[in-house]
Amino acid sequence: MSILVVGSVAFDSVETPFGKADNVLGGSATYFSTAASYFSEVKLVAVVGEDFPDEHIDFLKSKGVDVDGLKKMQGKTFRWKGRYDYDLNEAHTLATHLNVFEKFQPEVPEAYRKSSYVFLANIDPDIQWNVLEQVKKPKFVACDTMNFWIEGKPEALKRLLSKVDLFVLNEGEAREFAKEPNLIKASKKILSYGPKTVIIKRGEYGALMFNGG
Amino acid sequence: MSILVVGSVAFDSVETPFGKADNVLGGSATYFSTAASYFSEVKLVAVVGEDFPDEHIDFLKSKGVDVDGLKKMQGKTFRWKGRYDYDLNEAHTLATHLNVFEKFQPEVPEAYRKSSYVFLANIDPDIQWNVLEQVKKPKFVACDTMNFWIEGKPEALKRLLSKVDLFVLNEGEAREFAKEPNLIKASKKILSYGPKTVIIKRGEYGALMFNGG
Numbered sequence: 001m002s003i004l005v006v007g008s009v010a011f012d013s014v015e016t017p018f019g020k021a022d023n024v025l026g027g028s029a030t031y032f033s034t035a036a037s038y039f040s041e042v043k044l045v046a047v048v049g050e051d052f053p054d055e056h057i058d059f060l061k062s063k064g065v066d067v068d069g070l071k072k073m074q075g076k077t078f079r080w081k082g083r084y085d086y087d088l089n090e091a092h093t094l095a096t097h098l099n100v101f102e103k104f105q106p107e108v109p110e111a112y113r114k115s116s117y118v119f120l121a122n123i124d125p126d127i128q129w130n131v132l133e134q135v136k137k138p139k140f141v142a143c144d145t146m147n148f149w150i151e152g153k154p155e156a157l158k159r160l161l162s163k164v165d166l167f168v169l170n171e172g173e174a175r176e177f178a179k180e181p182n183l184i185k186a187s188k189k190i191l192s193y194g195p196k197t198v199i200i201k202r203g204e205y206g207a208l209m210f211n212g213g
Numbered sequence: 214m215s216i217l218v219v220g221s222v223a224f225d226s227v228e229t230p231f232g233k234a235d236n237v238l239g240g241s242a243t244y245f246s247t248a249a250s251y252f253s254e255v256k257l258v259a260v261v262g263e264d265f266p267d268e269h270i271d272f273l274k275s276k277g278v279d280v281d282g283l284k285k286m287q288g289k290t291f292r293w294k295g296r297y298d299y300d301l302n303e304a305h306t307l308a309t310h311l312n313v314f315e316k317f318q319p320e321v322p323e324a325y326r327k328s329s330y331v332f333l334a335n336i337d338p339d340i341q342w343n344v345l346e347q348v349k350k351p352k353f354v355a356c357d358t359m360n361f362w363i364e365g366k367p368e369a370l371k372r373l374l375s376k377v378d379l380f381v382l383n384e385g386e387a388r389e390f391a392k393e394p395n396l397i398k399a400s401k402k403i404l405s406y407g408p409k410t411v412i413i414k415r416g417e418y419g420a421l422m423f424n425g426g
Contacts (some may be wrong), residue, residue: 018394086360086385088394090300147299172299181231181301205418 002041002066004112005032006131007121007144008101009046009056009070010078017086025056026080028121028144036119037063043112045069045131047104049077069109075100089203090172096148101127108134120164122146125156132163142166143195150177162194170201171208183208215254215279217325218245219344220334220357221314222259222269222283223291230299238269239293241334241357249332250276256325258282258344260317262290282322288313302416303385309361314340321347333377335359338369345376355379356408363390375407383414384421396421 012026029046036042043066052072060067081095106127113136120128120143128143143164149157150173157177161167167190171183178186187198187210200208225239242259249255256279265285273280294308319340326349333341333356341356356377362370363386370390374380380403384396391399400411400423413421 016394017389085303086388087303088385088388090298090303172301175299175301176230181229202418205415 001117002043002115003036003117003119004043004045004108004115004131004135005029005036005119005121006045006106006128007032007119007123008078008080009044009048009052010080013079013081014084015082016084016088023079025059027078028123030060032119032121033060033065034063037065040117042066043069043109043115045106045108045112047071047073047100047106049073049075049100052077069106069112071104071106073100073104075103089205093148098124106131106134116140118142120144120160122149125149125153125160129156129160129163132160140165142168144168145173147173147176158193161190164195166197166199167195168199168201170203174198174200184210214330215256215328216249216330216332217256217258217321217328217344217348218242218249218332218334219258219319219341220245220332220336221291221293222257222261222265223293226292226294227297228295229297229301236292238272240291241336243273245332245334246273246278247276250278253330255279256282256322256328258319258321258325260284260286260313260319262286262288262313265290282319282325284317284320286313286317288316302418306361311337319344319347329353331355333357333373335362338362338366338373342369342373342376345373353378355381357381358386360386360389371406374403377408379410379412380408381412381414383416387411387413397423 007029008027010027011023013022076099079097083092116139122144174186178189180186191212198210220242221240223240224236226235289312292310329352331354335357387399391402393399404425411423
């Protein structure tokens, strides 16, 4: 078994009241690939810029991640800047620079196209869709997102969800996407867009799983 | 049994992504008095301005709250303006106008000075101290605060805590006050300032109680 993942590979700058880190390795596909590598083979589809150092690619390789689908393009790597307040539980985005992701048309390597399991990590829902279109007959598709896309591309996200089995988002994003403060009602609305299961993450407090049965 | 409470009686303006309310009755002493009135007699010490309508005082009276210690002064009533984001769990202060509380020197009515139980609801820690000094021999003193005072008057707050049995604050405030992200360590530090018990509120997720016993 292996998992095909598309998402961001990025430089993150993060600050909290207790410390900060600038331009460290981040991105949804980086986090997913690293975690999943302990349980499964992982095939990564993403893009970085010319400024991306080999040591970060070597890190992914050291975890056994197949990086044949990781393209290097002219331009700068995706950057995200965020802040956490004293509650330490809610990320506040300060800046999002898509950079090379603005023009990225992912091409899934031939060897990846028969993948049974696909994880659409947080990235532009049009890129998520684009990758999914190139996979022949996936058995199970999971998808994550964030408020940036909920606000910027809600219709593209809804279109994507019609092809998704499991959708993952945090509680604030669920309220914003469903335009509904009650998480039970919000999850029902989100299930109506297509996913069989919705997981609402609540940070350190756990998660809620809703199954559309 | 009765409880003496000092705190703010205020006009609040609150907004969330799902609605807003302007200049509604608020304030820490209002909330405490109303809730406590279901379990005990309540004696209120606070101040409002000339703009405060009788209907709000009638509301407190209708709950059986003794308002002999509620002064009306020249000037405007305390105002707080805040915002909640989609997580709906963390208040973000937009504006705090102390108004009449800037010059308030509370005078505890003679009949209140033998109170055994005192609740120092969220307000300037110097006003909390001032009230506590006028109470003869309280059996049990509880105290609440917020980030506005933790940032503005940390030393006054620490002085006050040496006379407090139970201290209540939320998790972000605990981290900020103790300058410590770990809540276990933060609570130990706060207990060292004097309280026998610290309760750390976590919004809808419950609370943690630490006993210095």
